Every structure is written in C-alpha cells, then in structure tokens.
Amino acid sequence: xxxxxxxxxxxxxxxxxxxxxxxxxxxxxxxxxxxxxxxxxxxxxxxxxxxxxxxxxxxxxxxxxxxxxxxxxxxxxxxxxxxxxxxxxxxxxxxxxxxxxxxxxxxxxxxxxxxxxxxxxxxxxxxxxxxxxxxxxxxxxxxxxxxxxxxxxxxxxxxxxxxxxxxxxxxxx
Numbered sequence: 001x002x003x004x005x006x007x008x009x010x011x012x013x014x015x016x017x018x019x020x021x022x023x024x025x026x027x028x029x030x031x032x033x034x035x036x037x038x039x040x041x042x043x044x045x046x047x048x049x050x051x052x053x054x055x056x057x058x059x060x061x062x063x064x065x066x067x068x069x070x071x072x073x074x075x076x077x078x079x080x081x082x083x084x085x086x087x088x089x090x091x092x093x094x095x096x097x098x099x100x101x102x103x104x105x106x107x108x109x110x111x112x113x114x115x116x117x118x119x120x121x122x123x124x125x126x127x128x129x130x131x132x133x134x135x136x137x138x139x140x141x142x143x144x145x146x147x148x149x150x151x152x153x154x155x156x157x158x159x160x161x162x163x164x165x166x167x168x169x170x171x172x173x
Contacts, residue, residue: 001167002056003027003102007160011095013066018094020063022101023082024108028057065093080124081116086154088129096157103150103163104134111138142170 003022010017019026063077080088084100087093108115115134116124133151136144146166149158158166 001164001171003058003105004160004164004167006056006058007095007098007102008164011098011160015066016095018065019058019061019098019101020065020087020093021060021078021082022058022098022105023079024105025079026058026060027105028059029055080121080128081114083128084154084157085129085131088125094154095159096154099150099157099160099163100154102160103147106143106147107134107136107139110140111135143167146170 007019007022010019078087082101082104084093084097087097104115116127119127136147136151139147146158146163149156150163151157
C-alpha cells in the first residue's frame with residue numbers, strides 16, 4: 001500500500017513524476033530496528049518481521065521522467081519483466097507505466113516467484129509486446145480485479161489513485 005501511496009504522490013505532482021523502472025529490487029524496506037533491506041530479501045525473511053512496523057521506499061529514479069507523457073523510451077532501459085507493452089514498443093510512456101509495474105510486483109509477491117520465470121528477456125519482450133500479461137492465478141480473488149485492471153491497454157488502465165482507493169476499500173471492509 002505504501003508503494004501505491006508513493007505513486008499517487010508522484011503522479012499527482014504538476015507535472016507528474018514517473019519512475020519507469022519499478023520492480024522489487026527498487027523497493028526498499030525499513031523495519032523497526034532501522035535496517036534497510038531490498039523487498040526481495042524482506043519477503044524471504046517476512047516471518048521474522050511480520051509483527052514489527054515496517055516502511056517501504058522507492059529507490060533508483062535513474063530512468064524517472066517528469067510529465068504526463070514522459071516521452072518515448074527504448075527497450076534497452078529498465079527491466080523488461082516489469083515494463084508495460086507501450087514501454088517495450090518504444091511508445092509514449094507515462095503514469096500508467098508505473099501502475100503496470102506495481103501490479104507486476106503484487107503478482108510476484110503473491111506468487112512468491114518471478115512473474116516470467118524461466119523465460120529469456122527476448123521472449124518476455126515478445127510476449128508482453130504481443131499482448132500477454134503476467135499470470136494472476138496466485139493473486140487473492142479479493143484483489144485480482146484490481147490487478148487485472150492494471151494489465152489492460154494504457155488508455156483503459158486504472159490510475160495509482162484508483163488502485164490505492166480500491167485496495168483501501170477492501171482492507172477496510
């Protein structure tokens with residue numbers, strides 16, 4: 001939820017800020033003792049920390065852009081497994097690109113596996129650019145529709161604010 005909140009803040013700026021390389025390795029976690037870990041390490045050690053207050057942070061804004069349509073990007077920049085079709089095709093990218101990547105992170109967290117495990121970068125690019133989306137079978141039914149609405153074409157993709165609002169409704173119902 002904190003990562004979605006960060007995206008809502010970034011995307012709400014005038015002009016919006018876009019991360020463009022959102023992935024588990026760029027999500028950091030700080031637990032009560034002040035140590036900062038990569039979210040991948042955190043998930044592995046979650047049982048030790050699940051009763052402790054934690055804070056999530058976004059890191060590595062090296063590919064970040066400012067603007068509603070942050071521009072065109074190349075396939076060489078970023079991590080293809082978390083990039084939406086428009087980014088892999090070198091089309092205009094924007095806030096929706098981050099929302100797609102956020103949904104990929106959610107899928108990985110629930111599946112406890114890489115979203116395109118065993119596939120080469122080339123194959124991932126072909127699949128995603130061709131319209132394939134990550135498998136959401138391991139995502140709990142309560143949030144599956146929220147995640148699926150992040151994997152639609154960019155003109156129909158939900159915003160980070162809608163993602164967060166829908167998630168909050170579920171958590172508080």
